[in-house]
Amino acid sequence: xxxxxxxxxxxxxxxxxxxxxxxxxxxxxHEKIKENWLQTISEEDTVLIPGDISWGMTLKEATKDLxxxxxxxxxxxxxxxNHDYWWSSVSKLNSMFKNMKFLQNNYFLxxxxxxxxxxxxxxxxxxxxxxxxxxxxxxxxxxxxLSLDEALKAGCQNIIVMxxxxxxxxxxxxxxxxxxxxxxxxKKVIYGHLHGxxxxxxxxxxxxxxxxxxxxxCDYISFIPLRIL
Numbered sequence: 239x240x241x242x243x244x245x246x247x248x249x250x251x252x253x254x255x256x257x258x259x260x261x262x263x264x265x266x267x268h269e270k271i272k273e274n275w276l277q278t279i280s281e282e283d284t285v286l287i288p289g290d291i292s293w294g295m296t297l298k299e300a301t302k303d304l305x306x307x308x309x310x311x312x313x314x315x316x317x318x319x320n321h322d323y324w325w326s327s328v329s330k331l332n333s334m335f336k337n338m339k340f341l342q343n344n345y346f347l348x349x350x351x352x353x354x355x356x357x358x359x360x361x362x363x364x365x366x367x368x369x370x371x372x373x374x375x376x377x378x379x380x381x382x383x384l385s386l387d388e389a390l391k392a393g394c395q396n397i398i399v400m401x402x403x404x405x406x407x408x409x410x411x412x413x414x415x416x417x418x419x420x421x422x423x424x425k426k427v428i429y430g431h432l433h434g435x436x437x438x439x440x441x442x443x444x445x446x447x448x449x450x451x452x453x454x455x456c457d458y459i460s461f462i463p464l465r466i467l
Contacts, residue, residue, distance in 0.1 A: 245430025249303035289319020289402030300324035352389035358403030
């Protein structure tokens with residue numbers, strides 16, 4: 239039994255959205271994901287999927303992609319990304335699939351770890367950060383605390399956080415997100431969103447102030463689920 243993660247699947251089985259415009263590595267990327275998944279993940283494993291799951295604009299358009307994920311081995315915990323416009327009532331989503339749970343203002347257990355999280359947002363920076371960004375940033379901070387507080391209320395001591403956006407800006411300055419991870423004594427943070435070599439360079443990785451950060455965008459991890467525990 240293991241805990242793995244892979245983000246930014248960008249599936250488009252019901253809509254026309256080829257990903258190879260972002261580079262040759264994205265050619266038939268869903269087949270790469272499936273092949274690597276089948277070689278890596280067993281039915282006893284759990285996989286964290288931090289957002290940008292389907293290009294479908296509605297739940298109807300995304301259902302084929304979600305069913306494709308559900309049919310793969312293992313249990314899955316999914317989080318909303320900035321492109322997941324199909325994401326609807328989380329209670330409805332959690333009732334639709336046998337092997338998938340959807341994370342929003344709540345938490346799920348993996349052994350003695352609480353899996354918490356929220357989508358996140360761009361962090362304050364000197365290039366572009368509007369009042370609108372500030373509003374969403376504060377909302378996501380609130381949602382993160384809701385998730386963490388639910389886990390703490392239940393007596394969970396070991397916490398893993400899953401977000402879609404990186405926890406810092408591109409100069410890796412501390413943010414309210416990193417402050418919260420440290421104050422709540424989060425063990426690990428899993429995130430995606432970043433694509434391409436230049437973007438990968440600005441993703442916080444490794445251990446900082448006793449919190450371990452992992453970038454799991456599928457192109458960064460060569461479309462192979464990364465073992466977290």
